[in-house]
Amino acid sequence: PEKDNDAFINKSIMSILRVLGKLCNQPEYNKSRFEVNALTGLVSVILYIIFISLSRNFTFVLITGVYLLVILNFLSIDKIKNVVKVSFIAAFFTFIIFLPSFFLGYGNNVLMVTVKVLISVTFVNMFAAEFKWNDIVHAFKIFHLPDMFIFITDTTIRYIYILGNFALSLLYALKLRSVGRDHNKNSILPHIMGTMFLKSKDMSEEMYDAMKCRGFTGEYKFYYKFTFKLSDYILIFCDFIFLLTYFYFDRL
Numbered sequence: 001p002e003k004d005n006d007a008f009i010n011k012s013i014m015s016i017l018r019v020l021g022k023l024c025n026q027p028e029y030n031k032s033r034f035e036v037n038a039l040t041g042l043v044s045v046i047l048y049i050i051f052i053s054l055s056r057n058f059t060f061v062l063i064t065g066v067y068l069l070v071i072l073n074f075l076s077i078d079k080i081k082n083v084v085k086v087s088f089i090a091a092f093f094t095f096i097i098f099l100p101s102f103f104l105g106y107g108n109n110v111l112m113v114t115v116k117v118l119i120s121v122t123f124v125n126m127f128a129a130e131f132k133w134n135d136i137v138h139a140f141k142i143f144h145l146p147d148m149f150i151f152i153t154d155t156t157i158r159y160i161y162i163l164g165n166f167a168l169s170l171l172y173a174l175k176l177r178s179v180g181r182d183h184n185k186n187s188i189l190p191h192i193m194g195t196m197f198l199k200s201k202d203m204s205e206e207m208y209d210a211m212k213c214r215g216f217t218g219e220y221k222f223y224y225k226f227t228f229k230l231s232d233y234i235l236i237f238c239d240f241i242f243l244l245t246y247f248y249f250d251r252l
């Protein structure tokens with residue numbers, strides 16, 4: 001048969017593999033290099049984002065950036081690459097959105113907002129890269145977030161992986177069955193999306209029936225507690241210094 005270009009299928013397979021690889025990037029027994037529990041990390045990240053957003057002093061923002069670089073050096077090389085890549089993409093889109101203000105004479109504000117977004121997104125990505133999702137959900141529960149919010153978020157993360165594997169199987173099956181030249185490659189995508197939708201609908205109904213049979217009432221329960229170590233107290237001390245720095249420079 002005449003050879004055909006299957007770049008569309010190959011790119012789709014590689015894209016799905018990258019997403020699944022990020023979801024599987026945190027092994028079950030992988031410990032954080034910081035040895036900080038997820039509760040302390042979540043409180044610190046929320047604290048950083050709030051006060052970075054409220055700050056009007058560029059010096060304080062730069063000091064926070066230096067502090068961020070110090071923490072970032074404790075991560076592995078692969079995690080640093082992933083965190084920095086996503087953060088710079090978010091900062092770049094922020095700069096593009098505020099670019100008209102730059103030509104209107106508000107260049108300082110554009111630079112301030114862009115740097116704030118870069119630092120805030122980096123903190124969030126570091127938190128997501130260093131802690132397991134189960135610990136993050138547990139930290140959400142301690143903050144008394146609604147169980148429905150935790151349930152939807154937790155289920156979404158799990159089913160992105162499950163449906164990603166199913167989509168990967170569809171693409172592999174399509175590639176193995178593709179013989180000869182196909183001039184209607186664009187018609188493949190709606191069929192794949194339709195099959196994915198029907199599969200997700202069936203899986204949601206099966207999950208609902210299974211959880212109903214097991215007596216799930218929508219309440220998340222955890223049978224372990226976070227323990228505070230020396231690293232947690234060091235991070236709490238750093239948070240206290242961060243707050244003092246903010247109030248000092250906010251008066252200037």
